[in-house]
Amino acid sequence: MSIQPLTGIRVVDLTRILSGPFCTMMLGDMGADVVKVEDPPGGDPIRHIGAGHNELSWYFASFNRNKRSICLDLRSTQGLEALKKLLGTADVLVENFRPGVLEKLGLSRGQIAQINPRLIVASINGFGSTGPYAGRPAFDFVVQAMSGFMSVTGERDGAPLRTGLPITDLIAGLYAAFGVVNALRARDLTGQGQRVEASMMNGILSMLAYLASDFLATGAVPAKQGNDHPITAPYGLFMTADGPIAVAPSTDAILRRFLDELGLAALLESDDFKTNTQRVANRKALDGHICAKLAGDTQDNWVRRLNARGVPCGLVQDIGEALRDPQVLHQEMVISVDHPGRGPVEMLGFPVKFSDTPCRIRHPAPDLGAHAAEVFEDWGIPYSLAELEAASCPGG
Amino acid sequence: MSIQPLTGIRVVDLTRILSGPFCTMMLGDMGADVVKVEDPPGGDPIRHIGAGHNELSWYFASFNRNKRSICLDLRSTQGLEALKKLLGTADVLVENFRPGVLEKLGLSRGQIAQINPRLIVASINGFGSTGPYAGRPAFDFVVQAMSGFMSVTGERDGAPLRTGLPITDLIAGLYAAFGVVNALRARDLTGQGQRVEASMMNGILSMLAYLASDFLATGAVPAKQGNDHPITAPYGLFMTADGPIAVAPSTDAILRRFLDELGLAALLESDDFKTNTQRVANRKALDGHICAKLAGDTQDNWVRRLNARGVPCGLVQDIGEALRDPQVLHQEMVISVDHPGRGPVEMLGFPVKFSDTPCRIRHPAPDLGAHAAEVFEDWGIPYSLAELEAASCPGG
Structure with missing residues (x-):
């Protein structure tokens, strides 16, 4: 043993x-x-x-x-x-x-x-x-x-x-x-x-992480934000030709690659979108530009294209899709265990x-x-x- | 040391x-x-x-x-x-x-x-x-x-x-x-x-717990349920005289005590609400009966009354309310740490x-x-x- x-x-x-x-x-x-x-x-x-x-x-x-x-x-x-x-x-x-x-x-x-x-x-x-x-x-x-x-x-x-x-x-x-x-x-x-x-x-x-530390430092209570990030734009779910994708450009460099892949890099020169403060203030307009471009290709293609550019991006999967995802299967996060007399049982694998x-x-x-x-x-x-x-x- | x-x-x-x-x-x-x-x-x-x-x-x-x-x-x-x-x-x-x-x-x-x-x-x-x-x-x-x-x-x-x-x-x-x-x-x-x-x-x-095991056993994909429990009623947020409370009567015995405290125990004799299957089918009507009674007292009183009967129940708190909750403070889940030259810093405590x-x-x-x-x-x-x-x- x-x-x-x-x-x-x-x-x-x-x-x-x-x-x-x-x-x-x-x-x-x-x-x-x-x-x-x-x-x-x-x-x-x-x-x-x-x-x-x-x-x-x-x-x-x-x-x-x-x-x-x-x-x-x-x-x-x-x-x-x-x-x-x-x-x-x-x-x-x-x-x-x-x-x-x-x-x-x-x-x-x-x-x-x-x-x-x-x-x-x-x-x-x-x-x-x-x-x-x-x-x-x-x-x-x-x-x-x-x-x-x-x-x-x-x-x-x-x-x-x-x-x-x-x-x-x-x-x-x-x-x-x-x-x-x-x-x-x-x-x-x-x-x-x-x-x-x-x-x-x-x-x-x-x-509670930074939600707690920001409250403790300022007394300001964080609110619900849907899928938007409270202090970053663009961020969230965006519709493509055949369904939504989740995109989180977490730094300026990643944001630039995201917009570049969409042919929108010029937006970063505009006075409406130059800084994160401006982008948050004009989130709706910015999201509109992005969705217009994303409509030109499929979810799967955008996930592939954006990840290839180093932009965190993925599908919104249901439990079934998540548990049949090729990466999840590769990581053996669904395993089959034989139960004598009861047959094989599929269950979650080992996270460590x-x-x-x-x-x-x-x-x-x-x-x-x-x-x-x-x-x-x-x-x-x-x-x-x-x-x-x-x-x-x-x-x- | x-x-x-x-x-x-x-x-x-x-x-x-x-x-x-x-x-x-x-x-x-x-x-x-x-x-x-x-x-x-x-x-x-x-x-x-x-x-x-x-x-x-x-x-x-x-x-x-x-x-x-x-x-x-x-x-x-x-x-x-x-x-x-x-x-x-x-x-x-x-x-x-x-x-x-x-x-x-x-x-x-x-x-x-x-x-x-x-x-x-x-x-x-x-x-x-x-x-x-x-x-x-x-x-x-x-x-x-x-x-x-x-x-x-x-x-x-x-x-x-x-x-x-x-x-x-x-x-x-x-x-x-x-x-x-x-x-x-x-x-x-x-x-x-x-x-x-x-x-x-x-x-x-x-x-993913039972959401995974139920999918793996049946192939049926669980869906969003808001705050309702997929297979139990009553369950969720209910309005009182001055705000909502979260109530989760997790067993038949707890449910009976919950309805009894509301003066609604007789509902369990009715053909609409006798079994959990009936209660799930008639969730809206049941919730209506419950909210009508809860309107007669305040959040804090209901939380006290229902917990005294062993019914899991609490307020929906924001981050500020949670971090100032007397139980949370008693458990030292907010601590103050002196940072020489920077003053005291409040932060989350130790969960173990x-x-x-x-x-x-x-x-x-x-x-x-x-x-x-x-x-x-x-x-x-x-x-x-x-x-x-x-x-x-x-x-x-």
Whole structure:
């Protein structure tokens, strides 16, 4: 077995649905031994959500690759006892319960330190585990609204809009995974585990970038701009003979090559368009000149021609077009994973590419509770089949 | 000095603008010793972009905290020589040039292996370093367009829309930082450095979640839905007496509590609204009932009342409201950093919270080239002041 970054790291995964399973998927993709602990009788609700084939949700299959599954009823003494035995030999616990649930299970920081002082406990939640909203239920759409994300997404005079991607869940999951690997390195230095936390709100806030720094420096609140750039023109979607293209000439040199390819370089000598300030003031007129020229050729040709001149430019693709794009396929961002008895499943690939220790599929997503005996044996925990069964049954 | 996860890790940072500096900011926040290598005479273009005070861009100050700066002209023999000396003792090199630039500098994989076989080289680019678009210039807006992100953002019958956040840059930077820390762990196991890569396109694609898995399973392409949930009702923005609130009742139990708090629980007995399928079919009528009730109280009261019932609910906040939100302040997601001679700078805080080894500010963002002599001395590289000056001057 070839080495991966997290080879040998044991992860107990109490997460469900989206942000937590995304975090542990990434740890598994990096080589960690991830054991998904699921509630009897149904397990992770995502098993039963989303399109699929042969009674397998492809959403579940994608987010739970590289994991094994055991069923434990954490409301029973036996189930909780089994969990504690796993934690005794694990490196990482990941959970996305609401703040306080872990403590109610008898797994406060102090209690965990007694079980395993080297354990790293990663929590993912909506707003952080302290503060006035710590107890609030969270949901991606609500966090998109509260964080300011929606206030800069939408047409200039339209409503604030969400994105259809569950972006705040996923960013929180990614930060949690980043936190876990950092905590593993800290443990190498200190010998101690610790608590790590990421939240949907803090994660998306960290991506406000210059929208935040400009507000903090000036007090001026940025507004929605549709697809226009607030301080640069030309920029945006432009119609060609057969559909729109996205063009972002990000520097003066690129802008000159863009207009030159369109036969419009002379505009830069005109008093209406000489400086960026003038171009922003006369954006409509400038866009009119550009669209008149773009109408003379097709999307595909303009994308080819403009990129050849070093002008960032591309099609507006739907999800299907994006996932069948030749570059995306070349980068193996759609992979096919065999699921014995359920057939091959297509899913997203690995976004981090390593030259020597690449991410790979070691297991397909597990059937519910398929690995109980195997995990306890692998992890060297003496446990009889009868004990396991008692821990796994609903109600113990 | 208290330990942090990346204490003792030396990072040579050749990045500029956005995605790369975000990556190295996170490595610095985790305790790494990040040396920003900048081009004379102006350095990172972001020094001169964005609002600020006392001739300091707050955008630059935020993205370059916890870094030191040295100026090297990499077009000169002396500058390149100095860079190679740094790489000889560094753990990580991060760059966000276009693919191929590093090789042109004489830093191909083979050449780097000769300088320092333990060096991790992290690259951030637009579409990945191989494949038909490897050479294309990239820009956040264009990647939002090509990735499918814009195709699921916007009003049902409106244009595809970007978000104002430079989301594809930031996600690429975060994945690169995650990749670097994983590569450091891999190096602990193998003794070898390696190449790590993240791209704007692959990063945002990895966040398509169920939009991807549902397309891959069925071939049906998801469409823009405005703020409606494609398969759940009620869901979205609803007007109250004094403004809209975002409400996302994500399960049947939460929906029942939502309607109960509005005095509308009886609707769930009606044949129009009994099942989710019926509610989606009669979404407009249902939303009408809800808005009629919500008109009877204020935003703030509804947010309080509904959260108290466990219904995910919040205000649509602009960037200013979000950054002054009491929960956001409690979580220290806005911090003030003293910049000697430039005054205090407010900036975004740390999204990953560690109980024992917290992220912190060790240095404010550096003045251009301020640390050349200090870095060479700290890193144990014998180098005269005259040599340093020759390496730092434009044109050597």
